[in-house]
Amino acid sequence: MPGSTAGSTQGDSHDTCVICLSSVTERAITSPCNHYTFDFVCLVSWLQQRSTCPLCKARVIAVQYDWRSPTDYKSYAVPRSQPPADSNAHHSRTDRPGSLFAPYGLPSRPRGPRRPYSPPIEDVALRRRREVYRRQLYSLHIGSNRYSGYRDLSPQVIANSPEMQSKARTWIRRELRVFTFLRADPAGSSSAAATTSSNAEFLLSYIVSILKMVDIKASNGHAENLLAEHLGRENSKLFLHELNDWLRSPYTKVEAWDREVQYQDDAEAA
């Protein structure tokens, strides 16, 4: 019998994640089978390989995460690896960009004229960020010391600091707007429940969870592997580098970081 969702709320905080065998840090629940002994990060990375529950092998349609109460959580619709034959075929995916930013190995389409779109003022910053990814620019390293105000961080520091998590969210929310494909409706969500989160909303929670569990600077590339499925390999690598720079920095406003962050090409142009 599947475990009940209600059972997960009563004092079983010492559950062991059946994927990594450590105690569950941030719970995720499989839907519809309702198994709940998984870390959010572990379950999502598991589902990237196969779409079945690690415990009962049932097909997983959605992942419920960001649990605040039994009635307050988010749901992420697991992308289907194969488009179903009976899908809403008239929903074209014209929002998907070709080339650079396309993840999931989607077929790219020829570059056409941009859709009419009047940019708000902050798009100047977004344009700059898109250029950073297009040209694969990595922000220059600044040493950690009391003069620079930069400091090194561990997953433990982030996990124990709501301020750092909030700082991370601020930047991630802006940075994810760089990737235009994330604005598209998640596949299969057209008629799904209203609680289904957008790709960007899901990724925001997912990345913060990764920050709490995984050292994003580690040379084994674990964090990069977790993200690559969603942002693409090169984007993920650069994204994590920039995120680390932001988190280490003394800045609290993204605008201030934008102003101060330096790239090789800027240094050459100066």
Ligand SMILES: [Zn+2]
């Ligand atoms: Zn785990």
Ligand SMILES: [Zn+2]
């Ligand atoms: Zn299950």
